Amino acid sequence: MEAVLFFIAALGALGGAIGVVAARNPFYSVLALIAHLFSLAVLFLLLTSAFVAAAQVVVYAGAVMVLYVFVVAYVGGGGESAWDSIPGQRFLGMLLAVVLFVELSAAILSSALKALDTHGPEVSAGFGNPAAIGRLLLEKFLLPFEATSILLLLAAVGAVVLAARRREEPVLSATAGGAGVAPSEHSAKRSEGVTPAP
Amino acid sequence: MNIAWYVVLSALLFCTGAVGILIRRSPMVILLCLELMLNAGNLALVAFSRMVGNQQGQVFALVVMVIAACEVVVGLGLIVAIFRRRLPLDVDDLRELRG
Numbered sequence: 544m545e546a547v548l549f550f551i552a553a554l555g556a557l558g559g560a561i562g563v564v565a566a567r568n569p570f571y572s573v574l575a576l577i578a579h580l581f582s583l584a585v586l587f588l589l590l591t592s593a594f595v596a597a598a599q600v601v602v603y604a605g606a607v608m609v610l611y612v613f614v615v616a617y618v619g620g621g622g623e624s625a626w627d628s629i630p631g632q633r634f635l636g637m638l639l640a641v642v643l644f645v646e647l648s649a650a651i652l653s654s655a656l657k658a659l660d661t662h663g664p665e666v667s668a669g670f671g672n673p674a675a676i677g678r679l680l681l682e683k684f685l686l687p688f689e690a691t692s693i694l695l696l697l698a699a700v701g702a703v704v705l706a707a708r709r710r711e712e713p714v715l716s717a718t719a720g721g722a723g724v725a726p727s728e729h730s731a732k733r734s735e736g737v738t739p740a741p
Numbered sequence: 742m743n744i745a746w747y748v749v750l751s752a753l754l755f756c757t758g759a760v761g762i763l764i765r766r767s768p769m770v771i772l773l774c775l776e777l778m779l780n781a782g783n784l785a786l787v788a789f790s791r792m793v794g795n796q797q798g799q800v801f802a803l804v805v806m807v808i809a810a811c812e813v814v815v816g817l818g819l820i821v822a823i824f825r826r827r828l829p830l831d832v833d834d835l836r837e838l839r840g
Contacts, residue, residue: 549742553750560754560777564761569769576773583780590747590791592799598806607813614817615769618824628833636763640756647752652745659745664794671799679800691807698811702818
Protein backbone atom coordinates (compact mmCIF):
# COMPACT_ATOMS: atom_id res chain seq x y z
CA MET A 544 0.00 0.00 0.00
CA GLU A 545 2.74 2.39 0.95
CA ALA A 546 4.69 1.54 -2.21
CA VAL A 547 1.62 2.17 -4.39
CA LEU A 548 1.04 5.54 -2.76
CA PHE A 549 4.71 6.40 -3.12
CA PHE A 550 4.76 5.66 -6.85
CA ILE A 551 1.54 7.55 -7.49
CA ALA A 552 2.80 10.59 -5.60
CA ALA A 553 6.24 10.35 -7.18
CA LEU A 554 4.73 10.23 -10.66
CA GLY A 555 2.54 13.20 -9.79
CA ALA A 556 5.49 15.19 -8.48
CA LEU A 557 7.63 14.37 -11.51
CA GLY A 558 4.80 15.09 -13.94
CA GLY A 559 4.13 18.40 -12.25
CA ALA A 560 7.80 19.33 -12.39
CA ILE A 561 8.03 18.48 -16.09
CA GLY A 562 4.84 20.42 -16.69
CA VAL A 563 6.35 23.49 -15.02
CA VAL A 564 9.38 23.32 -17.29
CA ALA A 565 7.59 22.43 -20.52
CA ALA A 566 4.41 24.54 -20.47
CA ARG A 567 4.58 27.49 -22.84
CA ASN A 568 2.01 29.52 -20.95
CA PRO A 569 3.22 30.58 -17.46
CA PHE A 570 -0.33 30.10 -16.15
CA TYR A 571 -0.15 26.38 -16.92
CA SER A 572 3.27 26.29 -15.28
CA VAL A 573 1.76 27.65 -12.08
CA LEU A 574 -1.06 25.07 -12.20
CA ALA A 575 1.48 22.28 -12.75
CA LEU A 576 3.47 23.53 -9.77
CA ILE A 577 0.34 23.35 -7.61
CA ALA A 578 -0.15 19.70 -8.63
CA HIS A 579 3.53 19.10 -7.87
CA LEU A 580 3.17 20.62 -4.39
CA PHE A 581 0.15 18.45 -3.58
CA SER A 582 2.06 15.31 -4.61
CA LEU A 583 4.98 16.40 -2.43
CA ALA A 584 2.60 16.82 0.50
CA VAL A 585 1.55 13.17 0.05
CA LEU A 586 5.22 12.17 0.10
CA PHE A 587 5.74 14.16 3.29
CA LEU A 588 2.81 12.32 4.85
CA LEU A 589 4.38 9.00 3.87
CA LEU A 590 7.53 10.17 5.69
CA THR A 591 5.38 10.76 8.82
CA SER A 592 5.78 14.53 8.82
CA ALA A 593 2.19 15.67 9.08
CA PHE A 594 2.87 19.28 10.00
CA VAL A 595 5.23 19.91 7.09
CA ALA A 596 2.68 18.37 4.73
CA ALA A 597 -0.09 20.59 6.08
CA ALA A 598 2.11 23.68 5.86
CA GLN A 599 3.01 22.72 2.30
CA VAL A 600 -0.62 22.59 1.23
CA VAL A 601 -1.90 25.57 3.22
CA VAL A 602 0.99 28.00 2.91
CA TYR A 603 2.64 26.98 -0.33
CA ALA A 604 -0.10 25.65 -2.58
CA GLY A 605 -2.59 28.03 -1.00
CA ALA A 606 -1.01 31.40 -0.32
CA VAL A 607 2.20 31.57 -2.35
CA MET A 608 0.63 30.19 -5.51
CA VAL A 609 -2.19 32.75 -5.31
CA LEU A 610 0.51 35.40 -5.46
CA TYR A 611 1.89 33.76 -8.60
CA VAL A 612 -1.52 33.56 -10.22
CA PHE A 613 -2.13 37.26 -9.56
CA VAL A 614 1.21 38.29 -11.04
CA VAL A 615 0.72 36.05 -14.10
CA ALA A 616 -2.70 37.61 -14.61
CA TYR A 617 -1.21 41.11 -14.26
CA VAL A 618 1.86 40.65 -16.43
CA GLY A 619 0.29 38.30 -18.96
CA GLY A 620 1.77 35.08 -20.22
CA GLY A 621 3.38 33.86 -23.38
CA GLY A 622 5.62 35.86 -25.66
CA GLU A 623 8.67 33.71 -25.07
CA SER A 624 10.54 33.28 -28.32
CA ALA A 625 11.05 29.70 -29.43
CA TRP A 626 14.62 29.89 -30.70
CA ASP A 627 17.67 29.20 -28.55
CA SER A 628 19.76 32.28 -27.93
CA ILE A 629 22.82 30.08 -27.48
CA PRO A 630 23.03 27.39 -30.19
CA GLY A 631 22.09 24.02 -28.72
CA GLN A 632 21.07 25.58 -25.39
CA ARG A 633 18.22 23.12 -24.87
CA PHE A 634 20.34 20.08 -25.61
CA LEU A 635 23.25 21.30 -23.48
CA GLY A 636 20.95 22.11 -20.56
CA MET A 637 19.33 18.68 -20.62
CA LEU A 638 22.72 16.99 -20.99
CA LEU A 639 24.02 18.85 -17.95
CA ALA A 640 20.96 17.90 -15.94
CA VAL A 641 21.29 14.21 -16.86
CA VAL A 642 24.95 14.27 -15.87
CA LEU A 643 24.05 16.01 -12.60
CA PHE A 644 21.37 13.40 -11.88
CA VAL A 645 23.73 10.49 -12.56
CA GLU A 646 26.33 12.06 -10.33
CA LEU A 647 23.87 12.76 -7.50
CA SER A 648 22.44 9.24 -7.71
CA ALA A 649 25.89 7.70 -7.65
CA ALA A 650 26.77 9.83 -4.65
CA ILE A 651 23.56 8.82 -2.83
CA LEU A 652 23.57 5.12 -3.64
CA SER A 653 27.25 4.55 -3.00
CA SER A 654 27.35 6.54 0.22
CA ALA A 655 28.26 4.94 3.51
CA LEU A 656 24.83 5.77 4.97
CA LYS A 657 23.63 2.27 5.77
CA ALA A 658 20.28 3.54 6.95
CA LEU A 659 19.37 4.62 3.39
CA ASP A 660 18.29 1.07 2.62
CA THR A 661 15.92 0.90 5.58
CA HIS A 662 12.52 2.41 6.27
CA GLY A 663 14.02 4.47 9.06
CA PRO A 664 13.75 3.63 12.74
CA GLU A 665 10.46 3.00 14.47
CA VAL A 666 9.12 6.30 15.75
CA SER A 667 6.50 7.20 18.29
CA ALA A 668 2.98 8.11 17.21
CA GLY A 669 3.60 11.83 17.73
CA PHE A 670 6.52 12.05 15.30
CA GLY A 671 6.24 15.17 13.19
CA ASN A 672 2.83 16.26 14.42
CA PRO A 673 2.14 19.96 15.08
CA ALA A 674 2.69 19.64 18.83
CA ALA A 675 6.16 18.18 18.44
CA ILE A 676 7.22 20.67 15.75
CA GLY A 677 5.81 23.58 17.72
CA ARG A 678 7.69 22.50 20.81
CA LEU A 679 10.91 22.35 18.80
CA LEU A 680 10.27 25.74 17.19
CA LEU A 681 9.50 27.53 20.43
CA GLU A 682 12.07 25.85 22.64
CA LYS A 683 15.13 24.66 20.81
CA PHE A 684 14.92 26.82 17.67
CA LEU A 685 13.42 30.00 19.12
CA LEU A 686 16.15 32.29 17.78
CA PRO A 687 16.03 30.97 14.17
CA PHE A 688 12.23 31.15 14.36
CA GLU A 689 12.33 34.84 15.26
CA ALA A 690 15.01 35.48 12.65
CA THR A 691 12.79 34.02 9.92
CA SER A 692 9.93 36.27 11.02
CA ILE A 693 12.20 39.32 10.63
CA LEU A 694 13.28 38.00 7.23
CA LEU A 695 9.64 37.70 6.14
CA LEU A 696 8.97 41.28 7.26
CA LEU A 697 12.00 42.53 5.33
CA ALA A 698 10.90 40.65 2.22
CA ALA A 699 7.40 42.14 2.43
CA VAL A 700 8.78 45.68 2.82
CA GLY A 701 11.23 45.07 -0.03
CA ALA A 702 8.48 43.84 -2.33
CA VAL A 703 6.36 46.91 -1.62
CA VAL A 704 9.33 49.21 -2.29
CA LEU A 705 10.17 47.37 -5.53
CA ALA A 706 6.67 47.20 -6.93
CA ALA A 707 5.46 50.62 -5.81
CA ARG A 708 4.68 53.05 -8.61
CA ARG A 709 7.34 55.75 -8.90
CA ARG A 710 6.02 59.28 -8.57
CA GLU A 711 8.38 60.72 -11.20
CA GLU A 712 7.11 58.35 -13.88
CA PRO A 713 6.15 60.28 -17.02
CA VAL A 714 2.49 60.87 -17.72
CA LEU A 715 2.73 59.02 -21.03
CA SER A 716 3.51 55.70 -19.39
CA ALA A 717 0.92 56.30 -16.69
CA THR A 718 -1.83 56.59 -19.28
CA ALA A 719 -0.44 53.65 -21.25
CA GLY A 720 -0.42 51.52 -18.12
CA GLY A 721 -3.87 50.09 -18.72
CA ALA A 722 -4.24 46.34 -18.96
CA GLY A 723 -4.29 44.43 -22.19
CA VAL A 724 -1.50 46.19 -24.09
CA ALA A 725 1.24 43.91 -25.34
CA PRO A 726 4.74 44.45 -23.90
CA SER A 727 6.20 45.02 -27.37
CA GLU A 728 3.91 48.01 -27.88
CA HIS A 729 4.98 49.27 -24.48
CA SER A 730 8.63 49.10 -25.40
CA ALA A 731 7.96 50.87 -28.69
CA LYS A 732 6.22 53.71 -26.87
CA ARG A 733 8.99 53.83 -24.34
CA SER A 734 11.68 54.20 -26.99
CA GLU A 735 9.67 56.98 -28.59
CA GLY A 736 9.48 58.76 -25.29
CA VAL A 737 13.19 58.35 -24.59
CA THR A 738 14.61 59.59 -27.88
CA PRO A 739 15.07 63.36 -27.73
CA ALA A 740 13.04 65.47 -30.11
CA PRO A 741 15.09 67.01 -32.93
CA MET B 742 9.66 2.27 0.90
CA ASN B 743 13.34 2.70 1.57
CA ILE B 744 14.64 6.17 2.25
CA ALA B 745 16.94 5.91 -0.79
CA TRP B 746 13.90 6.08 -3.10
CA TYR B 747 12.86 9.42 -1.64
CA VAL B 748 16.37 10.84 -1.89
CA VAL B 749 16.79 9.73 -5.53
CA LEU B 750 13.38 11.21 -6.35
CA SER B 751 14.49 14.46 -4.77
CA ALA B 752 17.64 14.44 -6.93
CA LEU B 753 15.47 13.87 -10.01
CA LEU B 754 13.18 16.76 -9.12
CA PHE B 755 16.18 18.99 -8.48
CA CYS B 756 17.59 18.20 -11.92
CA THR B 757 14.22 18.93 -13.54
CA GLY B 758 14.23 22.35 -11.91
CA ALA B 759 17.80 22.91 -13.07
CA VAL B 760 16.82 22.14 -16.67
CA GLY B 761 14.05 24.70 -16.41
CA ILE B 762 16.40 27.39 -15.17
CA LEU B 763 18.88 26.61 -17.93
CA ILE B 764 16.51 26.53 -20.89
CA ARG B 765 13.64 28.91 -20.08
CA ARG B 766 13.89 32.66 -20.55
CA SER B 767 10.80 34.06 -18.85
CA PRO B 768 11.78 35.29 -15.36
CA MET B 769 8.48 34.02 -13.99
CA VAL B 770 9.10 30.45 -15.13
CA ILE B 771 12.66 30.67 -13.80
CA LEU B 772 11.23 31.58 -10.38
CA LEU B 773 8.88 28.58 -10.60
CA CYS B 774 11.82 26.31 -11.41
CA LEU B 775 13.67 27.72 -8.39
CA GLU B 776 10.67 26.64 -6.35
CA LEU B 777 11.05 23.13 -7.79
CA MET B 778 14.68 23.00 -6.68
CA LEU B 779 13.89 24.30 -3.19
CA ASN B 780 11.12 21.74 -2.82
CA ALA B 781 13.45 18.96 -3.92
CA GLY B 782 15.80 20.07 -1.15
CA ASN B 783 12.87 20.02 1.26
CA LEU B 784 12.03 16.45 0.28
CA ALA B 785 15.61 15.36 0.92
CA LEU B 786 15.60 17.13 4.31
CA VAL B 787 12.38 15.44 5.41
CA ALA B 788 13.58 12.04 4.13
CA PHE B 789 16.83 12.32 6.06
CA SER B 790 14.92 13.48 9.12
CA ARG B 791 12.87 10.26 8.88
CA MET B 792 16.04 8.25 8.32
CA VAL B 793 17.63 9.32 11.60
CA GLY B 794 14.30 9.47 13.44
CA ASN B 795 14.84 13.08 14.46
CA GLN B 796 12.32 15.88 13.91
CA GLN B 797 14.86 18.69 13.64
CA GLY B 798 15.17 18.18 9.89
CA GLN B 799 11.47 19.00 9.55
CA VAL B 800 12.05 22.34 11.29
CA PHE B 801 14.78 22.91 8.73
CA ALA B 802 12.29 22.18 5.94
CA LEU B 803 9.88 24.72 7.40
CA VAL B 804 12.64 27.35 7.41
CA VAL B 805 13.35 26.52 3.75
CA MET B 806 9.66 27.14 3.03
CA VAL B 807 9.97 30.59 4.62
CA ILE B 808 13.04 31.33 2.50
CA ALA B 809 11.14 30.23 -0.60
CA ALA B 810 8.26 32.55 0.30
CA CYS B 811 10.67 35.48 0.71
CA GLU B 812 12.32 34.68 -2.62
CA VAL B 813 8.93 34.56 -4.32
CA VAL B 814 7.82 37.87 -2.85
CA VAL B 815 10.98 39.73 -3.84
CA GLY B 816 11.20 38.04 -7.24
CA LEU B 817 7.59 38.81 -8.13
CA GLY B 818 8.11 42.40 -6.94
CA LEU B 819 11.03 42.65 -9.34
CA ILE B 820 8.94 41.21 -12.19
CA VAL B 821 6.17 43.71 -11.55
CA ALA B 822 8.73 46.54 -11.43
CA ILE B 823 10.27 45.38 -14.73
CA PHE B 824 6.81 45.19 -16.31
CA ARG B 825 5.92 48.68 -15.09
CA ARG B 826 9.02 50.12 -16.74
CA ARG B 827 7.99 48.58 -20.09
CA LEU B 828 11.12 46.47 -20.22
CA PRO B 829 10.88 43.08 -21.94
CA LEU B 830 10.27 40.15 -19.59
CA ASP B 831 13.07 38.05 -21.02
CA VAL B 832 16.31 37.31 -19.22
CA ASP B 833 18.25 37.49 -22.49
CA ASP B 834 17.16 41.09 -23.08
CA LEU B 835 17.81 42.20 -19.50
CA ARG B 836 21.56 42.12 -19.76
CA GLU B 837 22.71 45.62 -18.74
CA LEU B 838 24.50 44.25 -15.67
CA ARG B 839 26.41 41.63 -17.62
CA GLY B 840 29.43 43.86 -18.10
